Amino acid sequence: MCYLATVISVYNDRKKLNEQLLKSLSKQNEVYEVICIDNRENIFGSAASALNYGASLATTDILVFAHQDIYIKESNGIKKFVEQIKNGEDGNIYGSAGAKEKQKENIGTYTSGLKYSGKIIRTDWKSMEVSCVDECFFGMKKATFDNHPFDEKLCDNWHLYCVEMCLNARKMGNKVIVVPMQMHHFSKGTVTWEYMKCLKLLSQKYNVDFKYLWTTVYKVPANMIYINMLLCLWFLKHKMFG
Secondary structure (H helix, E strand, O other): OOOOOEEEEEEOOHHHHHHHHHHHHOOOOOOOEEEEEEOOOOOOOOHHHHHHHHHHHOOOOEEEEEOOOEEEOOOOHHHHHHHHHHHOOOOOEEEOEEEOOOOOOOEEOOEEOOOOOOOOOOOOOOOEEOOEEOOOEEEEEHHHHHHOOOOOOOOOOOOOHHHHHHHHHHHOOOOEEEOOOOEEEOOOOOOOHHHHHHHHHHHHHHOOOOOEEEOOOOEEEOOHHHHHHHHHHHHHHHHHHO
16 A cells, blocks of 8 residues: 555553544545554653664655644645645755744644644644754654664653654754644643753753753753753742642
């Protein structure tokens, strides 16, 4: 069978995967190659290593990475997303949500939260260039991925692996683009100490190339003095108040 694209997801909760991501995939008009990486036994220590493994199994020219707790509301949702990737330039990274430098609010037509929302958010834009896209749902051409897989050394946890890829793409002169997707993410997001340490490593790697790390969670200067202060404050706050 000839698939339009490959959808890759690493999961630790089979029920969520079945009832959220896979259920919505089953309602798509097109049939996709689906690769689900079972990490219930903690075989993989990071998202980067798990998703790199998943990508190595893909047989299509376009890769889409999705969290287990994503629900795509429209039956042609992935097709429209994949067409943007297919028709776009090599080296670009695409996502359903993102952050644009100097803009406080995140960009996207998604809903989020532990309770499902079927709300459809209309927009008149077809795509928008941003600083980075969120890791809940993103994709690129396989050739783009092969040129720069997820950095398993820097992102040795479950955070910021896509942000690193976005920063590299922009450094190489490529674009990071949000595509409007009608989808729901069953999460509010969490920031852990591992996230904060990874944020510091990203700043160390890219502070010469970029003045800011503008993510969907933190929007901060890529300045090591500032980043170190941020980590100290985060640590003290969670040490004192949990």
